[in-house]
Amino acid sequence: xxxxxxxxxxxxxxxxxxxxxxxxxxxxxxxxxxxxxxxxxxxxxxxxxxxxxxxxxxxxxxxxxxxxxxxxxxxxxxxxxxxxxxxxxxxxxxxxxxxxxxxxxxxxxxxxxxxxxxxxxxxxxxxxxxxxxxxxxxxxxxxxxxxxxxxxxxxxxxxxxxxxxxxxxxxxxxxxxxxxxxxxxxxxxxxxxxxxxxxxxxxxxxxxxxxxxxxxxxxxxxxxxxxxxxxxxxxxxxxxxxxxxxxxxxxxxxxxxxxxxxxxxxxxxxxxxxxxxxxxxxxxxxxxxxxxxxxxxxxxxxxxxxxxxxxxxxxxxxxxxxxxxxxxxxxxxxxxxxxxxxxxxxxxxxxxxxxxxxxxxxxxxxxxxxxxxxxxxxxxxxxxxxxxxxxxxxxxxxxxxxxxxxxxxxxxxxxxxxxxxxxxxxxxxxxxxxxxxxxxxxxxxxxxxxxxxxxxxxxx
Amino acid sequence: xxxxxxxxxxxxxxxxxxxxxxxxxxxxxxxxxxxxxxxxxxxxxxxxxxxxxxxxxxxxxxxxxxxxxxxxxxxxxxxxxxxxxxxxxxxxxxxxxxxxxxxxxxxxxx
Ligand SMILES: [Zn+2]
Numbered sequence: 001x002x003x004x005x006x007x008x009x010x011x012x013x014x015x016x017x018x019x020x021x022x023x024x025x026x027x028x029x030x031x032x033x034x035x036x037x038x039x040x041x042x043x044x045x046x047x048x049x050x051x052x053x054x055x056x057x058x059x060x061x062x063x064x065x066x067x068x069x070x071x072x073x074x075x076x077x078x079x080x081x082x083x084x085x086x087x088x089x090x091x092x093x094x095x096x097x098x099x100x101x102x103x104x105x106x107x108x109x110x111x112x113x114x115x116x117x118x119x120x121x122x123x124x125x126x127x128x129x130x131x132x133x134x135x136x137x138x139x140x141x142x143x144x145x146x147x148x149x150x151x152x153x154x155x156x157x158x159x160x161x162x163x164x165x166x167x168x169x170x171x172x173x174x175x176x177x178x179x180x181x182x183x184x185x186x187x188x189x190x191x192x193x194x195x196x197x198x199x200x201x202x203x204x205x206x207x208x209x210x211x212x213x214x215x216x217x218x219x220x221x222x223x224x225x226x227x228x229x230x231x232x233x234x235x236x237x238x239x240x241x242x243x244x245x246x247x248x249x250x251x252x253x254x255x256x257x258x259x260x261x262x263x264x265x266x267x268x269x270x271x272x273x274x275x276x277x278x279x280x281x282x283x284x285x286x287x288x289x290x291x292x293x294x295x296x297x298x299x300x301x302x303x304x305x306x307x308x309x310x311x312x313x314x315x316x317x318x319x320x321x322x323x324x325x326x327x328x329x330x331x332x333x334x335x336x337x338x339x340x341x342x343x344x345x346x347x348x349x350x351x352x353x354x355x356x357x358x359x360x361x362x363x364x365x366x367x368x369x370x371x372x373x374x375x376x377x378x379x380x381x382x383x384x385x386x387x388x389x390x391x392x393x394x395x396x397x398x399x400x401x402x403x404x405x406x407x408x409x410x411x412x413x414x415x416x417x418x419x420x421x422x423x424x425x426x427x428x429x430x431x432x433x434x435x436x437x438x439x440x441x442x443x444x445x446x447x448x449x450x451x452x453x454x455x456x457x458x459x460x
Numbered sequence: 461x462x463x464x465x466x467x468x469x470x471x472x473x474x475x476x477x478x479x480x481x482x483x484x485x486x487x488x489x490x491x492x493x494x495x496x497x498x499x500x501x502x503x504x505x506x507x508x509x510x511x512x513x514x515x516x517x518x519x520x521x522x523x524x525x526x527x528x529x530x531x532x533x534x535x536x537x538x539x540x541x542x543x544x545x546x547x548x549x550x551x552x553x554x555x556x557x558x559x560x561x562x563x564x565x566x567x568x569x570x
Contacts, residue, residue, distance in 0.1 A: 058570055062570040063570075149570055172570065178477060210565065270477060287542050290547055381520075
């Protein structure tokens, strides 16, 4: 076609940011034909995609499927940022990696996969985690950002930067059997502009993060691959729509084409999946959200948020989300390491005792310490509440009907946090028998047991 | 308030999502018959509903996963007939017959 020079030369493409008039190469024409004939896309939409730069933050359960469709659709420059390496337990959902690439940096693994799918885009590897110091520099190189991360600290940071550097943000999240998706700051609107209807930022929709005690990670709660995959694919769909219809381009207020003009109803899509029942009418729900908030911390009219401030540590995102630290609240005599517990047991130094395992029954079913009795943490708290209401006697909480009220109790959980809370709870209920009975936390839970005692233990 | 008004109940559906169903017997949808007025005779609002749910429907003792300082805890969105409650007046919204109120916990995993 005489335009082969453009192939693989996004620099040339970038030189004409609105270069939607060039001819497509034969390869492009072949590759994108089925999507270009979809009404609304056409050659113009395709060229907009080719001229676009997308940043995918997180190469995990959302990022993998999202990146596949972004690459397949022909977005010209695709940046991926993530500092993790591929692990076996990722592969049921992170389908852009491969068994042969376990141990490789996730960004490099995913880009390997994407090049196989479509060699035409330019792939940019950012093999580190995003943080307040590097976020603005990376994000400002792109036209649109996809939040495929897995924690609130990064989610607030990404949204704040997107507000300040005027980038649209497509955000998704998933855990266990639910997913959520929302498009934010689109069309991008300068910080502080509030007289009119403008798109919300992440903070407009989710003003405060949930308390850390209510949050669990995919590692703890589990995640269905298809659920997170669906959200990632939907994220790609939204990004492609925005770029193909040029909604990502901030309109200069003077041009009369205000961001307000292109504002669509802000929507939060939620997906709820059930392992026990068929698809029901409430599996997908589109919820109507409000627009930009006048008093929003990040995008509102009196916002003091700045790039320099963020770089210098203001606001403190970790503090804001108060990520749980491994602070120890129990005195040393109420704790024992997994190794010490094992050694004492081996040597016959441990008296008769009760060993409570407070993990979920799914976790417990894969293996436990010999003699352990499973009382899941949630159930234990429920029983404790019933005891407090005088509905049942304090001994009810222990699985074994034990007459001997001085038999020590050892508590183990998955990683050592619930077990400490359990020790506190049992003492509160008076099960320590006024200090005569020892109630002891096994430090670090079954994770520590695997590391210190039994490397073959099937820790999940 | 007349006896007739006091006795009246508003039929609504209440949904839980994003893990909150765990606190309500693992059931995502509940049909609730909400007293039309609160103890002081004022029409039932979202605030009243939240209190009512805590007293009558919550099976799990971890109330702090749902309410904090008498308000819905941070990180939970409340949707009235599929619209964010801030579009409807938040806690002060007066519940109407056949309303659908959805409580959804915001997710962060990925
Ligand atoms: Zn905002």
